Amino acid sequence: MIFDKNTRVVEFVRRPNRFQGYVIVDGKEELVHVPNTGRCREILVPGCKVVLREESGEHRKTRYSLIAGYKGDKLINIDSQVPNKVVEEALILGNIPDLKKYNIVLREKTFGNSRFDFKLSNEAGEEYYLEVKGVTLENNKKTMFPDAPTERGRKHLLELIEVKNTGRGAGVLFLIQMDDVESFSPHDKMDREFGDALRFASINGVDVFAYECNLGENFITLSKRVQVNL
Incomplete structure (x- = not known):
């Protein structure tokens, strides 16, 4: 964008x-x-x-x-409004291979008592709920989330497990708001409960994606997938 x-x-x-x-x-x-x-x-x-x-x-x-x-x-x-816009653009353009089969992209949709950033679906009736987290914390090309404790973030992960348990797809995408990084991991020293919830979600079938961006002073776009270390 x-x-x-x-x-x-x-x-x-x-x-x-x-x-x-x-x-x-x-x-x-x-x-x-x-x-x-x-x-x-x-x-x-x-x-x-x-x-x-x-x-x-x-x-x-x-x-x-x-x-x-x-x-x-x-x-x-560091604009917290950017991640959802960048991911929406990538979803519409089919630039996230694992989610390319979903051609209907809706923002801010609820499932049960939960609201997620995206509801994805297709003509085959398949549904997928996706939560997006922006990542700005980096050290020696290693990126982490969160940079402050987030009870809300932990709650989102547990709610995604509930989605997965209904037979629908569920995932969390960490959009790294920079380029030239090597890996992503939960920031356990800042919020161990979030890290534990992320690992628990992954074990229970929730997809965990991390993507870095191409960016400049007047643009930013999703680029390539980054290794996730849980």
């Missing part, structure tokens, strides 16, 4: 809370929106370069959203 709004690179100053950040724009400090509830501490380091997207919402309090940051030379997208 190509961003339909202007982007620019500026210097990051600080992040006083989850949704706010300060950057230097045209020589002046300015408040921007940070669309990510994760910690991103290894990315949003004072003095680093970050990418802003120009916004035009009528009720916005800031001119820009902070959508990516440079960790050294590595660009990492």
